Amino acid sequence: MMLKLDGVSKVYRVGAFGGRELKAVSDVSFEVGEGEVVSLIGESGSGKSTLGRMILRLASISGGTITLDGRDITTIKDRKEYYRQVQGVFQDPFSCYNPVFRADRVFAMIKEQYFPRVGADEWRKRVEGALESVRLDPGDVLGKYPHQLSGGQLQRMLIARAVLLDIRLLVADEIISMLDASTRIDVLNLLADLRARGLGILFVTHDLSLGNYVSDRTVVLRSGKVVEMGGTDLVFGGPAHPYTRSLLASVPRLHAKWADAPDDDAPCAYHQAPPESRTRPGLAEVEDGHWVACAGCAAPGTEEKKIKENA
Amino acid sequence: MALKVTDLRVYYRTLRGEVKALDGVTFSVADGEIMGLAGESGSGKSTLAKSLIRLDGRMRHAGGTVELDGEAMPLSDDDAMDEFRFRKVSLIPQYSMSALNPTRKIGKMVGELLESRGERPDRAELERRLELVGLSKDVLDRYPIELSGGMKQRVVMVISTLLNPSLLIADEVTSALDVSSQKAVATTLLGFRDRGLVTSMMVVTHDISLVYQIADTIMVMYAGRLAEKAPADVLVNAPRHPYTMQLISALPEVGVRYEDRRLTGIPGNPPSLLKPPGGCRFRDRCPLAFDRCAEQPPFAEVAPGHFVACWKAE
Numbered sequence: 001m002m003l004k005l006d007g008v009s010k011v012y013r014v015g016a017f018g019g020r021e022l023k024a025v026s027d028v029s030f031e032v033g034e035g036e037v038v039s040l041i042g043e044s045g046s047g048k049s050t051l052g053r054m055i056l057r058l059a060s061i062s063g064g065t066i067t068l069d070g071r072d073i074t075t076i077k078d079r080k081e082y083y084r085q086v087q088g089v090f091q092d093p094f095s096c097y098n099p100v101f102r103a104d105r106v107f108a109m110i111k112e113q114y115f116p117r118v119g120a121d122e123w124r125k126r127v128e129g130a131l132e133s134v135r136l137d138p139g140d141v142l143g144k145y146p147h148q149l150s151g152g153q154l155q156r157m158l159i160a161r162a163v164l165l166d167i168r169l170l171v172a173d174e175i176i177s178m179l180d181a182s183t184r185i186d187v188l189n190l191l192a193d194l195r196a197r198g199l200g201i202l203f204v205t206h207d208l209s210l211g212n213y214v215s216d217r218t219v220v221l222r223s224g225k226v227v228e229m230g231g232t233d234l235v236f237g238g239p240a241h242p243y244t245r246s247l248l249a250s251v252p253r254l255h256a257k258w259a260d261a262p263d264d265d266a267p268c269a270y271h272q273a274p275p276e277s278r279t280r281p282g283l284a285e286v287e288d289g290h291w292v293a294c295a296g297c298a299a300p301g302t303e304e305k306k307i308k309e310n311a
Numbered sequence: 312m313a314l315k316v317t318d319l320r321v322y323y324r325t326l327r328g329e330v331k332a333l334d335g336v337t338f339s340v341a342d343g344e345i346m347g348l349a350g351e352s353g354s355g356k357s358t359l360a361k362s363l364i365r366l367d368g369r370m371r372h373a374g375g376t377v378e379l380d381g382e383a384m385p386l387s388d389d390d391a392m393d394e395f396r397f398r399k400v401s402l403i404p405q406y407s408m409s410a411l412n413p414t415r416k417i418g419k420m421v422g423e424l425l426e427s428r429g430e431r432p433d434r435a436e437l438e439r440r441l442e443l444v445g446l447s448k449d450v451l452d453r454y455p456i457e458l459s460g461g462m463k464q465r466v467v468m469v470i471s472t473l474l475n476p477s478l479l480i481a482d483e484v485t486s487a488l489d490v491s492s493q494k495a496v497a498t499t500l501l502g503f504r505d506r507g508l509v510t511s512m513m514v515v516t517h518d519i520s521l522v523y524q525i526a527d528t529i530m531v532m533y534a535g536r537l538a539e540k541a542p543a544d545v546l547v548n549a550p551r552h553p554y555t556m557q558l559i560s561a562l563p564e565v566g567v568r569y570e571d572r573r574l575t576g577i578p579g580n581p582p583s584l585l586k587p588p589g590g591c592r593f594r595d596r597c598p599l600a601f602d603r604c605a606e607q608p609p610f611a612e613v614a615p616g617h618f619v620a621c622w623k624a625e
Contacts, residue, residue, distance in 0.1 A: 043489040150580050151352075180351035181517065182577035185561045189576075192569045206489065213563035213574075236565060250494040251565055252521040254547055258494060 001031035002200050003055065003086075003169055007064035007281070010050050010224075024050045025224040027064065029280060032169065032200045037191060039203040039211035039232070041247075042221035048204050051221075052173045055202065056088045068169070084114065087162035091174040093154035097146040103154065104142050106161045114165060130160040133197075134190055152183030159190065170194065173204040188214050208251050212236050220244050226283065230290030240269040240292040268295040312378075313511040314340040314363075314478055319375035321362045330584045332358040334535040335375070337610060338618070340478070345504055345512045347522030347543065350532035351558075353581055359532070360480045360515045362386060364402045380477055397428060401476040401509075405483040407467035411455040417466055418451030421473070430474065440469045443506070444499050461492050468499060472508050479509040483516055493521060501525045520562060523547050528616070531555050534581045534592040537610050541617040551613060551624040554593045591621070599623050 010025040025047040032038045042048040053059040055066060057073060066073050068085065076082045090096065097103055107127050111118065118126070128138045134156040141153055149157075155175055162170055172191065176184040191201055191214055205211050211218060212232060219229040220243070228241040239245045242264045252258070269292045273284035283291035321333040333355045340346050350356040358370070363384070366372060372387040379399055385391040404410050412420050422432045438448040444465040455463055464484065472479060481500055485493040503509050516522045522529060523543050530540040531554065539552040550556045557577045567574070579596040582588055590605040591597070597604070603622050610620045 043491070152576075181519070182351060182558055182561055184576070185563065185574045186576040188563065189569070189573060192573075208490070209563045209565045209567075212565050213567055214569050232568075247490060248565065250490045252493070252497075252518065252524050254520045254523060254559065254562060254564055258498075258524050 002034050002069060003032040003202075004067045004070075005029055005031070005051070005055075005064070006067070008051070008054065008061060008066060009063035010047065010054060010059065011062040023224055025054075027281060028221070028224070028226055029064075030219050030226065030229060032202055034168070034200050035195055035198045036217065037195050037201045037203055037215040038217045038219060039205060039215035040219050040221060041205060041208060041211050043206055043247075045223070046221040047224035048206075048221050049173055050224075052088065052171045052202065052204050055169075056086065056171055057082065058088075080114065084165050085167055086169045086171070087165060087167045088171040088173060089155070089158045089162060089175050092178055093151050093158060094146065094178075096158055097154060099146055101145075103144055103146045103149055103157060106157065107164065110161055110164050126164060127160075130163045131157070133163055133193075134160045135186065136160065150183065151179050152187060155179060155187055156190065159187075159194075163194070167199065169200045169202070171202045171204070174206070175203075176210065177205070177207065184210075208236075208247060220247070225293065226291075227293045228291065229283070230287075234287065234290040238287075238290075240286050240290065242266070242295050268297040270294040271297060312339045313342045313344070313380060314513075315378040317376045317378075319359070319362070319377060320373040321358055321366065322371050322373045323358075323369050324371060325369075325585070328585055329371070329373075331373075331587055332535055332584055333362065334584075334587065336532075336537050337375075338530060338537060338540055340511045340513065342510050343504065344528060345501070345514060345526045346540075347519070347526035347529040348513055348515045348532065349517065349519050349522060349529055351517060351581070353534070353584070354532040355535040355584075356515050356532050357482060358535075360402070360482050360513065363400055363478070363480060363513075364396060365389065365392065397471075397476070398474050399476055400478045400480065401471045401474070403468055403471045403479070403481045403484050405486065407464045407484070408460050410467050411463060413455050416452055416454055417458075421451070421470055424470065425473070428474075437469070437473070440473065440508075441466075443502065444469055445495075461488065461495075464488070464492075464496060465499070468496075468503075472503055475508055477510045479503065479512045481512065481514045484514075485516070485518070485521060494524075497521060497525050519547070519559065520564070531558070534587065535584050536592060537618070537620055538593070539617075539619045539621075540610075541619075545614075545617055551617070551619045552593075552621045553597050553599050553623070557598075 006029050008025060008028045012022045012024055014020050014022045040048045050059060054061050111123055131138045136156050141149060141157060146154060176187050179187060195201060203215055215232050218232045218235045220227050222243050228235055228244045239248055245264060269286050270284045273286050277285045279285045280291055282293055285291050317337050319333060319336050322329040322331050348356050366386060377384045377386060384395055425432045441448055446465055450458060485496050488496060504512055514522050514526060526543045528540060529543050529546040531538045533554050539550060539555045550559055561574055561576050563574060577596055582592055590607055594600045594604045608620050608622045610618050613619050613624050
């Protein structure tokens with residue numbers, strides 16, 4: 001596995017003098033392999049962006065380790081070396097460009113920082129190649145100002161910028177939630193094309209239908225903890241955690257209307273599974289490559305409630 | 312007919328000329344109808360919603376009329392519109408979170424708002440309405456900062472509908488919310504209509520699959536004009552305008568995987584509305600375009616309640 005998170009936690013100090021602690025991410029472990037899209041799904045406050053920022057070394061890691069090819073990323077002293085391999089693209093493409101300069105300045109900055117010795121002709125060829133790989137016509141976008149380009153074009157240029165570095169892992173944090181419906185699917189298809197070239201992609205999103213469309217594996221986060229993870233077809237086809245089921249039931253669909261949520265009284269899949277299937281901390285492997293956390297049945301108060309209901 | 316809009320034109324003044332954001336739209340919303348208004352950025356959907364409430368300094372009413380319950384609305388007369396605002400037409404803004412006065416307790420703010428409109432606050436009715444959206448009456452004694460984003464959203468929904476308006480406009484009210492709160496807010500909107508608190512509703516959104524859940528009809532806009540309006544089921548399952556067809560087939564759904572079915576977007580970009588091209592504005596991106604598209608197609612009724620602006624849809 002290329003990228004491996006092992007028991008990763010993040011604690012923020014909050015309150016007037018940082019006296020209280022807020023655990024944004026607790027004990028999260030998962031992997032992203034080469035040529036694999038993993039979607040990280042969660043609602044606001046689930047810690048999904050914090051995880052992305054930790055992988056990109058934009059936030060410090062409070063506990064656990066993140067390794068790239070077995071190497072702890074915090075021990076890679078030369079950040080440039082790390083960023084040659086791992087890059088991020090974020091939600092709002094408009095705020096990633098300085099409106100005063102032409103949009104292709106993002107490529108010039110990469111050249112200055114990472115490839116100062118490459119000749120101008122060779123560099124132009126590389127830029128054009130990168131643009132073509134994100135399905136942009138170089139003639140359409142080079143030399144334009146950000147306001148002359150659409151959100152989808154700007155977002156694809158940022159991906160092209162990452163591709164120029166010949167990266168191996170892309171952290172895509174909500175990259176299409178600001179794009180229009182008619183162009184967002186092109187960016188989504190692009191991720192699948194990059195995967196075919198061997199790139200590992202962590203696709204952070206709150207939108208279940210987008211995650212479902214493009215990813216090989218899915219990790220569902222809630223309040224900083226993994227509640228369910230596994231092959232996308234397994235997690236979406238047979239959600240084992242009540243939270244995943246309620247999320248799926250709330251997603252607006254095009255050809256079916258919301259049904260009244262049926263009472264979810266399925267037993268806790270984690271505690272139903274035999275103890276030897278608890279192959280990861282706090283997670284039970286309910287079927288091959290599909291893990292689920294406890295549905296919260298051991299939470300204080302639920303036992304009493306069950307007894308009351310039965311009485 | 313609750314709302315009748317005829318050939319409405321609203322332009323934005325800019326240094327480089329007028330942007331024709333709303334360029335001749337004609338439609339109506341029936342009593343009790345929830346109409347979803349869908350479109351991409353720059354389609355004019357927010358301009359349409361805003362102009363029914365208040366034209367800001369940059370907007371100019373360039374023509375057309377709006378009738379609400381048989382009464383003409385004086386769009387370009389800001390003072391005369393006061394008669395309509397809040398009482399007959401009301402808006403739930405996109406950022407409800409910032410629509411509340413941070414220096415007043417909620418209860419006091421609502422009281423002052425009603426007084427400014429010459430209405431007497433009815434505390435019991437206010438508490439009943441809060442209960443309807445799942446809030447306790449305690450929120451009246453709280454400051455906005457003490458409420459969560461979702462609670463503030465619901466407070467604003469209660470305030471907007473307090474005077475039982477004829478038309479309620481919900482402008483992207485679910486866009487900033489999580490999936491589970493989206494469903495709660497959308498079903499609350501539905502409840503307002505079902506309980507008769509508002510007569511008709513216009514739900515502005517970019518998310519067709521969300522508005523499909525609650526709307527009776529959906530109207531799709533493109534580049535300042537209407538593309539299609541139809542009952543929600545018809546628009547989603549059997550759209551007739553090429554733009555709607557392509558837009559709907561570009562939406563990924565739970566269950567659709569890239570490996571099984573590769574969806575495609577719509578190539579190209581919408582035209583500039585500073586100097587919009589003549590004829591059908593979707594022409595440059597349309598796979599069905601032919602010579603006649605140089606002439607603007609009418610927004611014609613091709614089946615009962617199904618309007619399409621396309622020569623090929625007849």
